[in-house]
């Protein structure tokens with residue numbers, strides 16, 4: 001009976017792939033486990049880059065999961081934050097006929113053509129971390145990542161509580177890579193918060209590309225324009241570290257004890273240390289440990305099951321009162 005269900009699942013998955021073809025190319029089921037030399041399952045992973053501590057933890061999670069010891073060959077391509085490099089990497093994976101493609105997309109748009117090519121080659125594509133916007137959702141089997149919009153809403157709810165009664169709240173908005181789901185969701189949350197709170201104004205806005213270097217540079221620019229900032233809404237920890245450096249060097253007070261209140265995202269170990277030290281006032285978690293989650297999807301596909309199309313990760317948020325030193329030390333990223 002179990003075998004029957006497994007076969008049925010595999011049949012449905014093959015049908016899903018077959019239905020996504022626009023050019024009528026013939027398709028078959030994904031390559032079975034033992035088809036590759038040495039019996040290894042070959043996973044081609046197109047990674048955004050190495051722009052942040054989060055990203056490096058994410059790459060490590062994939063490396064730690066997809067080991068040869070466990071029967072995998074993991075091929076990683078670092079796109080250095082450039083979509084065209086990701087497209088080239090996927091085409092290369094198709095040429096190599098990998099068993100699975102894992103894509104952590106830099107931005108949401110522009111994937112239709114290359115994912116159609118992967119579908120035509122019958123290679124299942126799993127999307128990890130950021131989401132994609134695509135005409136035909138059958139071109140990827142599953143997505144696992146964070147609910148970035150919810151992260152923004154959590155930060156805005158904290159602002160609402162913290163600044164109740166404040167008539168005039170000046171917000172500097174440091175965005176991540178424009179067009180990435182992490183930027184879109186977190187920025188949307190803030191925009192909606194501003195629309196719903198008379199007196200809240202975004203007075204400065206620029207992208208720091210999720211890096212510490214750009215975070216510092218953008219903050220220096222902000223400070224050269226004005227210094228009467230109440231809140232810095234900073235879309236990741238590394239940019240917040242750069243902003244802290246700039247504030248410190250410019251002698252502008254910041255932190256939970258007074259001055260510019262910094263809100264950050266990721267809650268990496270270093271980010272939580274800054275939160276405990278009250279330099280960052282509020283930090284919303286974004287979990288990068290997706291390796292085992294992606295592996296679960298691959299296992300499901302191999303046993304003919306249909307994985308969930310969308311899986312959000314549970315996440316928390318912290319201020320200095322809600323974290324302990326022990327928790328920071330035990331953090332894996």
Ligand code: AHR
Nearest residue numbers: 052054055182210236286
């Ligand atoms: O997509 C997740 C985001 O990308 C993280 O918040 C950021 O640090 C990373 O670069």
